[in-house]
Amino acid sequence: MSLVTDAFVSQIAAVEPWPENAALYQPLKSEQVLLSDNASCLAVQAFLKMCNLPVQVVCRANAEYMSPSGKVPFIHVGNQVISELGPIVQFVKAKGHSLSDGLDEVQRAEMKAYMELVNNMLLTAELYIQWCDEATLEEITQPRYSFPYSWPLNYFLVFQRKWEIKRKMKAIGWATKTLEQVFEDVDQCCQALSQRLGTQPYFFNKQPTELDALVFGHLFTILTTQLTNDELQEKVKNYSNLIAFCRRIEQHYFEDHDSSISSSTKLSKGPTLP
Amino acid sequence: MAAPMELYCWKGDWGLPSVDPDCLTVLTYAKFSGAPLKVHKVTNPWRSPSGRLPALKTHDDGVLFQPSKIITHLRKQKYNADYDLSAKQGADTLAFISLLEEKLLPALIHSFWVEGKNYVEHTRRWYAESIPFPLNFFLPxxxxxxxxxRLQLIRGDSWREEDEDTERQLYTDAQECMSLLSQRLAKHKFFFGDSPASLDAYVFSHLAPILSAKLPNNKLQQHLSSLPNLCQYCRAILTIYFAWEGDSGPRITPKPQSGETPDTEEEPHKRRNQVLSVLVGLLAMVGYAVLSGIVSIQRVGPDHALEQGIAMEDNEEEEE
Known part of the structure; x- marks a missing residue:
């Protein structure tokens, strides 16, 4: 989003309160959504719940193509459409809801840094496993990604996306990594998060921030998604405080006050945490 | 460990030990950790054993070329600058390195390599002047x-060249990143107290080129100069760790350090290049002359030589 629209958005946003009919669009849950997309969608849902902003989750097979940036999820609020966590956080902040206001400067810098760590390592690892590991690609990614399309579009779109991801991996130096090394990176990242969390309930003590939402989105998705093998899950399961952290957010924000039906069906459908 | 490991990296300029952020990271880390490296400062990536820079030639692992891998390798060899850090600080290191790579690096690449004026007037010129003769035409x-x-792939689909919005977003991200770093550093000497760690190597090597390069259009530098603690931090590292190499020009100092290899190889290359370029020039001129008929070569028997000579003179007169 550009600065001009940013300024525009924040002006308008400040005036209008959060509407009742706000909607969050994401791909179909049971048939289509992939690991990385599910993580991003869950992160945004968790963030909005932490802000106590009601949003209706709408699943669309073509959500990816509806989104202004080509990435899911995106929210439709009033007459605004905003995609991805970063811009959504800014937008919500302009509306007067912020989770990170209580932090001092150093903490805010650290929060941003850890968010980039998650994006840089967990998200990239998820993409790698999804698109560059042949077994996962064939068994999971290919049928799920091409679910809404018929022949020959299904092959073409999968091929196109795979090629794009592979080029990206090459550009950031991940193309030469083996699956083992990627798991090691995930482990390193989880270790860092676990160290940072320590025994606190949230990353910055009592109050959740957008970092908590992001970490929850990724770790919860990894923990509850069945892949071709369990190695990725096992890496996360080594850290008991991260599992407790996921369970805490799940119970606190997704279970007791079931404001939106779709999120509770999602959780009943997905396996719960061990 | 018999011989020291050999490191190949771009040569320095603008008061820096190396112009390339990746090479600078490795060099700085080596200084911090005290790893004895034999440094080859080259201007031709083809001279590196892996074809790119930086590259570390090791005894048992072959040639490593990614900065993170090189640093991991040095760490395994007991040259660890992060030895005193707590686990939480180790986690912070990872997080801030990610922040640098995601937010600052794209803008750094953009301002050196993509922004039209900077690229043409500064970066391409520097590399074209530094890289030896035939390669300097196409390597830059x-x-x-x-x-x-790389920039397009890092930023994903939303990146379009010449698009002002995405460009502005890029620089906003980078400026935010620098402000965050400045806040995190506050009044400390280094990021984790009084001794430098690997994070310092990364931060320094991403900020120092911004600060030292004289780009015609340097938005990042403008922002960085408004953060005095970061500028001070970069200058301090330069003076403490690279005091010998920075000011006096890197061409003098690395040579004794890196042994005789660059000395003996640089000179003949230069001479050969001079001879080659003169030869190519001559060949082009003669070729042009022959093709356009200014000079014509004819094979004649000895009897007709005189007549032909006269005929050729006539020819030239006609053309004039």
């Missing part, structure tokens, strides 16, 4: 293309 362009592609 190749690097430009590779960096442009």
């Amino acid at each position: 362009n190749q690097m430009h293309k590779r960096n442009l592609e």
Whole structure:
């Protein structure tokens, strides 16, 4: 989003309160959504719940193509459409809801840094496993990604996306990594998060921030998604405080006050945490 | 460990030990950790054993070329600058390195390699002047293309060249990143107290080129100069750790350090290049002359030589 629209958005946003009919669009849950997309969608849902902003989750097979940036999820609020966590956080902040206001400067810098760590390592690892590991690609990614399309579009779109991801991996130096090394990176990242969390309930003590939402989105998705093998899950399961952290957010924000039906069906459908 | 490991990296300029952020990271880390490296400062990536820079030639692991891998290798060899850090600080290191790579690096690539004026007037000129003769015609362009592609892939689909909005977003991110770093550093000497760690190597090597390069259009530098603690931090590292190499020009100092290899190889290359370029020039001129008929070569028997000579003179007169 550009600065001009940013300024525009924040002006308008400040005036209008959060509407009742706000909607969050994401791909179909049971048939289509992939690991990385599910993580991003869950992160945004968790963030909005932490802000106590009601949003209706709408699943669309073509959500990816509806989104202004080509990435899911995106929210439709009033007459605004905003995609991805970063811009959504800014937008919500302009509306007067912020989770990170209580932090001092150093903490805010650290929060941003850890968010980039998650994006840089967990998200990239998820993409790698999804698109560059042949077994996962064939068994999971290919049928799920091409679910809404018929022949020959299904092959073409999968091929196109795979090629794009592979080029990206090459550009950031991940193309030469083996699956083992990627798991090691995930482990390193989880270790860092676990160290940072320590025994606190949230990353910055009592109050959740957008970092908590992001970490929850990724770790919860990894923990509850069945892949071709369990190695990725096992890496996360080594850290008991991260599992407790996921369970805490799940119970606190997704279970007791079931404001939106779709999120509770999602959780009943997905396996719960061990 | 018999011989020291050999490191190949771009040569320095603008008061820096190396112009390339990746090479600078490795060099700085080596200084911090006290690893004895034999440094080859080259201007031709083809001279590196892996074809790219930086590259570390090791005894048992072959040639490593990614900065993170090189640093991991040095760490395994007991040259660890992060030895005193707590686990939480180790986690912070990872997080801030990610922040640098995601937010600052794209803008850094953009301002050196993609922004039209900077690329043409500064970066391409520097590399064209530094890279030896035949390669300097296409290597800078190749690097430009590779960096442009890298930027496009890092930023995803939303990146379009010449798009002001995405460009502005890029610089906003980078400026935010620098402000965050400045806040995190506050009044400390280094990021984790009084001794430098690997994070300092990364931060320094991403900020120092911004600070030292004289780009015609340097938005990042403008922002960085408004953060006095970061500027001070970069200058301090330069003076403490690179006091010998910075000011006096890197061409003098690395040579005794890196042994005789660059000395003996630089000179003949230069001479050969001079001879080659003169030869190519002469060949072009003669070729042009022959093709356009200014000079014509005819094979004649000895009897007709005189007549032919006269005929040729006539020819020339006609043309004049």
